[in-house]
Amino acid sequence: MAGGATPFTFDQVIPGLSSIAKDHSLGIHGGTHVSNAILISAIIFIIIFLGTRRLKHTEEGAVPDSTFTFKNFCELLIEGILKIMEDSLGHHARKFLYLIGSAAIFILFSNLSGLVPGFNPPTDNINTTAACALTVFILYNYHGLKEHGLAYLKHFAGPFWWLAPLMIPIEIIGHLARPLSLSLRLFGNIMGDHLVTAIFFALVPLLVPVPIMVLGLFVCFVQTFVFCLLSMAYISGAVEHGEH
DSSP: OGGGOOOOOGGGSSTTHHHHHTOGGGOTTOSHHHHHHHHHHHHHHHHHHHHHTTOSSOHHHHSOOSSOOHHHHHHHHHHHHHHHHHHHHGGGTGGGHHHHHHHHHHHHHHHHHTTSTTOOOGGGSHHHHHHHHHHHHHHHHHHHHHHHGGGGGGGGTOSSGGGHHHHHHHHHHHHHHHHHHHHHHHHHHHHHHHHHHHHHHHHOOSSTHHHHHHHHHHHHHHHHHHHHHHHHHHHHHHHOOOOO
């Protein structure tokens, strides 16, 4: 950005969010990643509210609409996420829908917001992606301990006791690298895509950026899928009851 100027975003004119966006104690460009994350979360909440408001303990809410409606879109979105989860987690899928479903919707909408003028994608900031990755890291280890008790620690010792001195440091390093990998991959790809799109808009604002935006749309979906797929793999490894 020329001269260090900050581009306009909607959070700068919304009371409450504007003060967060201008808080330079949260980073060189202020707390825009925080305010935009709050804004995206609020939009997601509104979408969920609109999509589920007819489900209030009525038989009508359980009957699918005859035409494609916003409610049907929300149902298809959740059913699609659940289907992918069932392929990876089996009977554990519904148990972890709260985690993977929330991550998928938040990350996807955050990624897509970068293609809309006036929004700054929260996921092009390492703080946001690190928070998502650490949430997954803490919860899959928590559920691993809850599922297996202290026997979960056998995951770190390897298949034979005499390999434990070698395997334990390797496993610890491998597990600690997981949130680093999740956060850096998502951050790097979304930041790069957002930066390239902004450069093309600055150079040639008409027509030329369209193919870049189409590619950016593909990147948004792929990076959401990769984050969630790896998260499901970590959860599956933590809660499975196979022999180690």
